[in-house]
Amino acid sequence: MLRGEHLSFRYETTPWIIHGLDFEVRPGEVVGLPGPSGRGKSTLAKLLAGHLVPQQGIVSCGGAPLPAGGFCPVQLIFQHPELTMNPRWRLGDSLYEGWQPDADALExxxxxxxxxxxxxxxLSGGELQRLALARVMSPQTRYLIADEMTAMLDPNTQALVWGAVLGWAGKHGVGVLAISHDRHLLDRIAHRIDETFAPANPPSQGKRRRAAA
Structure with missing residues (x-):
């Protein structure tokens, strides 16, 4: 599984954003992570994907630390795909940089x-986000972290994107961490909801059946 153990992180001039946190996502599991801005959800996402290094604790995937170089089995998708693309490259160059995307994902x-x-x-934001997703929906990806991935998209594109992600993840046993302010979306797509960063509201009522991909 993807596991963070006793994670703590803060920037130089801030108090602890995350302190002593344990968190895990199992293979093939979709975990919903709700909560308002400023609680530390995006920081946790970056720690689990290896974009940040915790001051305390360790992140492991399949029982091993995340690799220091090369392709990481944990891939992170942001809300704004244009920030992850080289503006001077044609999109085909960005898509095929480093590895061959999953043909089923492209379809x-x-x-x-x-x-x-x-x-x-x-390209429009929705089109660009779909390409950004195709880049990381690789046979080598074991976990996908979606940080407000569809927050800026229209409902039709949002449904297309999540249908593609859930279908692909289910087929390949990929674990998904879905971070969103939209609790209704998380209740529809997730196997379970993690309340770590949520306000003190009644928890989601157990497991819910995901929407059809």
């Missing part, structure tokens, strides 16, 4: 071949 996301000859600014 599920309705990636149009014509997009690959364009630059990031020539």
């Amino acid at each position: 599920r996301l309705n990636i149009e071949p014509a997009w690959l000859s364009r630059y990031p600014h020539e």
Whole structure:
């Protein structure tokens, strides 16, 4: 599983953002993580994906520390895909950088071949987010962390994106951590809801059946 043990993190001039936290996602599991801004959800996402190093504790995937270089089995998708694309590269170059994307993922996301000859600014936010997802939906990815991944998308594109992610993750046994302010969305897609960062509201009523992909 993807596991963070006794994680603590703070920036140089801030109090602890996360302190002594244990967190885990199992293979093939979809975990929903709700909560308001400023609670530490995005910091946890970056720790679990290896973008930040905890001051205390350890992150492991399959019982081993995250790799220091090369492809990481934990991939993180942000809310704003344009920040993850080189504006000087054609999108085909970004898509095929380093590894071969999953052909099934490209089909599920309705990636149009014509997009690959364009630059990031020539696509809409929804189209660009679908390409950003296709980049990380690789056979080597074991866990996907979606940090407000569809918050800026229209409902139709949001449904397309989550349908593709859940179908792909279910087929390959990929664990998914879905971070969102939208509790209704998390209740629909997640196997369980983690209340670590949620306000003191009644918890979700156990497991819910996911929406069909």
